[in-house]
Amino acid sequence: MPNGLDEQSMEETGGDHREISVAEFFEKNKHLLGFENAQKSIITVVKEAVDNSLDACEEDEILPEIQVLIDEYDDKKCRVEIRDNAIGLDRETIPKVFGKLLYGSKFHKLQQSRGQQGIGISASAMYAQLTTGEPVTVYSKQEGEPCHKFVVRIDTEKNEPEIIEDEVIDSDSDEFPGDQDYYFDHGTTIEMQIEAKYTKGHHSIRNYLKHTAIMNPYARVVLREPDGNKIEYPRVSKELPEKPKEIKPHLHGVELGVVLRMVDNSDARTVSSFLQNEFTRVGRTSAENICEEAEIDEGRRPNTLSKDEVEQLLKAAENVKLQSPPTDCLSPIGEDLVLKGLKKELNPEFSTAITRKPTVYKGNPFQVEVGIAYGGDIEDEGSYEELRYANKVPLLYKKSACVTTKAIEEVSWNRYNVSQTGNRPQGPVYILVHIASVWVPFTSEGKEAIANYDPIRKEMKLALQEAGRKLGRYIGRKERKEIQEKKKRKLTSYAKEMAPAIAELAEEGDVDDLENRIQKMVEADYNPEQL
Numbered sequence: 001m002p003n004g005l006d007e008q009s010m011e012e013t014g015g016d017h018r019e020i021s022v023a024e025f026f027e028k029n030k031h032l033l034g035f036e037n038a039q040k041s042i043i044t045v046v047k048e049a050v051d052n053s054l055d056a057c058e059e060d061e062i063l064p065e066i067q068v069l070i071d072e073y074d075d076k077k078c079r080v081e082i083r084d085n086a087i088g089l090d091r092e093t094i095p096k097v098f099g100k101l102l103y104g105s106k107f108h109k110l111q112q113s114r115g116q117q118g119i120g121i122s123a124s125a126m127y128a129q130l131t132t133g134e135p136v137t138v139y140s141k142q143e144g145e146p147c148h149k150f151v152v153r154i155d156t157e158k159n160e161p162e163i164i165e166d167e168v169i170d171s172d173s174d175e176f177p178g179d180q181d182y183y184f185d186h187g188t189t190i191e192m193q194i195e196a197k198y199t200k201g202h203h204s205i206r207n208y209l210k211h212t213a214i215m216n217p218y219a220r221v222v223l224r225e226p227d228g229n230k231i232e233y234p235r236v237s238k239e240l241p242e243k244p245k246e247i248k249p250h251l252h253g254v255e256l257g258v259v260l261r262m263v264d265n266s267d268a269r270t271v272s273s274f275l276q277n278e279f280t281r282v283g284r285t286s287a288e289n290i291c292e293e294a295e296i297d298e299g300r301r302p303n304t305l306s307k308d309e310v311e312q313l314l315k316a317a318e319n320v321k322l323q324s325p326p327t328d329c330l331s332p333i334g335e336d337l338v339l340k341g342l343k344k345e346l347n348p349e350f351s352t353a354i355t356r357k358p359t360v361y362k363g364n365p366f367q368v369e370v371g372i373a374y375g376g377d378i379e380d381e382g383s384y385e386e387l388r389y390a391n392k393v394p395l396l397y398k399k400s401a402c403v404t405t406k407a408i409e410e411v412s413w414n415r416y417n418v419s420q421t422g423n424r425p426q427g428p429v430y431i432l433v434h435i436a437s438v439w440v441p442f443t444s445e446g447k448e449a450i451a452n453y454d455p456i457r458k459e460m461k462l463a464l465q466e467a468g469r470k471l472g473r474y475i476g477r478k479e480r481k482e483i484q485e486k487k488k489r490k491l492t493s494y495a496k497e498m499a500p501a502i503a504e505l506a507e508e509g510d511v512d513d514l515e516n517r518i519q520k521m522v523e524a525d526y527n528p529e530q531l
């Protein structure tokens with residue numbers, strides 16, 4: 001035995017070691033997933049469920065209808081129910097989706113979606129179980145199928161679902177989750193009991209849903225607050241954004257380890273066909289050029305490549321010109337919907353939107369959208385707010401760590417007739433920044449802020465400047481008009497005093513007529529086109 005350890009003491013050492021399941025890890029580190037306190041946790045639970053509902057609706061091109069129902073019970077506990085009209089889940093999938101962390105349909109796809117890791121709704125279920133001891137109840141119905149009811153716990157040690165109830169529910173029964181108001185022929189309803197603090201301020205479900213409504217104006221969302229108050233976020237567009245396409249990785253953006261795994265799993269017969277089939281934008285000639293540059297026989301079987309050879313291939317690919325990846329994997333909402341969203345939720349006096357063309361960062365396509373809403377009801381709401389989004393999901397926390405904020409701060413708002421406090425614009429203005437990408441570089445698992453990468457910040461800045469110029473022109477015109485109006489008011493007020501004086505001096509004339517004439521002269525001076 002090395003180091004003089006005998007078999008028994010080896011066993012003893014091993015005895016202190018135990019594998020940790022991912023569920024146990026996140027139970028202990030729930031703050032990493034947005035569950036650090038009772039106020040934030042309820043927002044996270046609603047957010048994970050609503051994000052999933054929107055993803056599932058868009059996946060099947062259904063106009064989303066979502067209800068969020070919240071009741072308080074006991075001290076600091078809430079019952080949260082979220083209903084959607086998406087396609088629903090099949091019987092086999094339900095327990096795993098809600099009772100197993102890191103289980104989902106989106107992780108292995110390179111496609112733009114709100115969720116990715118398969119750790120959203122299951123983490124919420126885990127939080128419920130941890131704080132109230134209650135399992136999650138799920139009703140899910142697919143079109144033409146019966147409704148399945150599941151009550152599921154997570155066995156945290158194994159990270160496996162434990163099914164407590166598994167029933168088929170008759171849609172006529174009282175237990176069916178839908179009164180007339182809420183009946184959907186297909187969809188999912190989730191019920192959870194969680195430790196929570198329901199608030200109405202800046203960090204609140206109201207605000208999260210309002211931000212969501214701006215970026216998803218084709219969804220109808222209803223919130224019922226614990227005091228029974230109902231808020232509707234109406235649908236103002238019946239058009240869903242173009243559904244994003246799945247793409248293959250681009251050779252300029254993949255990591256060595258990933259390619260090594262792809263090589264092992266590939267059934268391609270040659271390195272050349274491996275490169276052409278499993279990566280985007282590699283044609284026959286590019287594949288040949290890469291192999292030649294890497295000095296690797298293109299006819300070899302990919303699984304005979306050594307680690308060093310794969311590395312050589314990747315290095316060679318850097319020197320070979322490859323077309324940028326296709327951008328139909330992106331689904332921005334477009335300028336028209338950004339404007340509709342801003343107008344319906346904020347009722348501003350002026351709004352403008354810019355959707356930039358897609359760009360590529362390290363082989364990953366991304367696209368930036370910006371919107372500005374100014375004045376109107378925002379005047380009452382207070383001063384300045386940022387509306388930050390990643391793949392249509394609002395980001396409410398960690399503002400100062402986010403690239404969106406950095407980009408806003410790099411713009412000279414003064415130049416666009418907007419006053420500034422420090423680097424930030426001053427209200428009444430709301431600034432919206434959205435990044436759409438198959439891979440958003442979040443700063444942490446909680447997906448709260450986007451990393452400050454130069455190409456992303458630059459795109460955002462350009463979009464902000466473009467929108468800023470339009471706002472600047474509007475404010476400039478408005479200010480000029482206001483100055484003119486003021487002058488006009490002043491001059492016409494003189495008319496009243498001047499008319500009798502002139503009449504007296506001239507010892508004749510109709511005072512009213514004189515006043516009228518002076519008024520007309522002032523009008524003509526300020527509205528020459530009316531002459």
Ligand SMILES: Nc1ncnc2c1ncn2[C@@H]1O[C@H](COP(=O)(O)OP(=O)(O)O)[C@@H](O)[C@H]1O
Binds near residue numbers: 106120123
């Ligand atoms: N309301 C829903 N309707 C349809 N499918 C859903 C719904 N909620 C969750 N799912 C499915 O469950 C999976 C896991 O959800 P989640 O844990 O939030 O992970 P993610 O959204 O990151 O994939 C999703 O990938 C999706 O396939």
Ligand SMILES: [Mg+2]
Binds near residue numbers: 114116120121
């Ligand atoms: Mg999710």
